[in-house]
Amino acid sequence: MNARRFTAGLLACLTLFGLSACGGDSEQAAETAQVEEQGTAVETQTVERTDLANENMVSGQVIADSAVSIVPTIAGTVQSLPVKAGDTVKAGQLLFQIDTSQITSSYASLQESYNATQQLTNEAIQNAQKALPIAQSAVTTAQTNYDNTLTLFNVGAASQVELDQARMQLDQANNQLEQARSAVSQARASQKAQLAQIESSLNQIRTQAAAGTVTAPCDGLITAVNIVEGGMAAQSGPAVVIAEGGRTRISVQVSESLLGQLKVGDSAQVTVSAVSDEPFTATIATIAPAANAQTALYEVRLYTPADVTYPIGAFADVTFYTNRRPDAVTVPSDAILTDGAEQYVFVVENDTAKKVTVQTGVVGDGVTEITGGLTGGETLVTKGQSYLSDGAAVRVVSGEDTP
Structure with a gap:
């Protein structure tokens, strides 16, 4: 009698468990079907046409446009030194005095x-x-x-x-x-x-x-003072260096491959952090005709704005723009997917993902030129594209809803 009751209870429990499990699978299937019916959540943007170029960043330095080195014609003790680096001087102004009492x-x-x-x-x-x-x-x-x-x-x-x-x-x-x-x-x-x-x-x-009385030969900005009061002034090197007129330039060294893409008059973005973190536009003033024998690099000099004083020797970040593409079709570089040698993107048409094979060109700051496959104006998937397949249903959402 007891055995029959135990068996009946066990069967009842198994029946209830089975019914519960079947009910759970049905609900999950229903939710999955609902998601598939609504489509994969994605973010999109319109494919734009814009000007694009390669960005080539190099480090440079502020230099004097025309440096005048003042070398003493006699050696002796520096009796007075009323100037220092950074001072602006006029032609004829006293730079330093050498003791000539023995002479x-x-x-x-x-x-x-x-x-x-x-x-x-x-x-x-x-x-x-x-x-x-x-x-x-x-x-x-x-x-x-x-x-x-x-x-x-x-x-x-x-x-x-x-x-x-x-x-x-x-x-x-x-x-x-x-x-x-x-x-x-x-x-x-x-x-x-x-x-x-x-x-x-x-x-x-x-x-x-x-x-013994040494004066400035020109107006300018003192960029270096290599003597001290009470010390010796020698004839072996410049005691004072003056940037004539106070004019400065940005000097950078570039490789031969980059040099071939530059010409006098081209613009670049320059940041001299010692003055400001805001970049300014500079144009190429000169390009060296020959490479440095030791570095095999070429010097490029750029004009600096006349209304700002840049300290000689300050470091500068210079960005040259090459391979310019006006009115180029561009997309965010992250939107491009690869499959072996194939590059492709997804665009949305009628709430459906469409796979489009593309050809790429110039790569800029976070964007890539599309030379084939897109013409501009398409609705491009920029987030969630990794979860898509050609023909999949999609729904456009904001960033927080994207998988």
């Missing part, structure tokens, strides 16, 4: 030597000049004597010997006059040579002393 220490003694030499040589000239009137008087006397003797000789009152003797005396007097004149000339030449030698030494000291 000028001999100037006074040389000047005394000059004065003494001038006095001595003046006396020598004066002494030589004293002989001139005496010699000139002797010539006059000898000339008169010769003329008188010649007159007498012509009338037979003087002999040939007397005439020859008078002529010899005249020649001797003329020779003595020439010697006196030559002595004066030699005294003057000697004075000139001696004074010129001393004057040369004085001028050299003046030049070196003047070289």
Whole structure:
């Protein structure tokens, strides 16, 4: 009796469990059917046509457009240095002063030597000049004597010997006059040579002393100061560097492959974070005709806005745009799916997913050019496309409802 009751109870439980299980499967099947009937949730956007280009980002640096290096012409201790890097200077403004006291220490003694030499040589000239009137008087006397003797000789009152003797005396007097004149000339030449030698030494000291005062050769912005007050200024390198006119450029090094896609006048986006995180548009000013022998890279320089001061040496991020595609069909790169070599997207037509094989071109910032398969205006699936198959029902939802 008890065995029969146990068996009956067990059968009842199994029956109830089976009915419950069957009911659950039916509900799940109904829900699945409902989802399939409504379609897979996706997000979409309209395929647009827009300008597109490859973005090539390189790092660069702010440089002086025209750098003027100030190299001292004399070595010595820096006596004063009233400028620093970053200062704006005018042409003729003092940059630094080199101590020239050792150079000028001999100037006074040389000047005394000059004065003494001038006095001595003046006396020598004066002494030589004293002989001139005496010699000139002797010539006059000898000339008169010769003329008188010649007159007498012509009338037979003087002999040939007397005439020859008078002529010899005249020649001797003329020779003595020439010697006196030559002595004066030699005294003057000697004075000139001696004074010129001393004057040369004085001028050299003046030049070196003047070289100790170094001024700006042009208006501009000081980009580097390589000396310190109290330290030594050498002739081996620039003490100060000036960006002439304060003009700056952006300098970048690019590869040969990128160089072939650039030309003077092309625009680029530049960010100098030391000044601002906002980029500005710059144009290419120059392109180096030859690569750097060590890096095999080419220098490209870009103009900077004239109304902003960029610190020399600051780093810059430069983005060049190449392979420009005006009015290109573009889609988000994430919307493109691949199957081996095939690339495809899904578009929505009448709440149905349609698989479209596409050909791609330029890849930009998060977008890709479509060169075949789409023409623009299609409703493109941008989220949920991985769950789709060709012909599947879809329903367009907002982002939070997308699987």
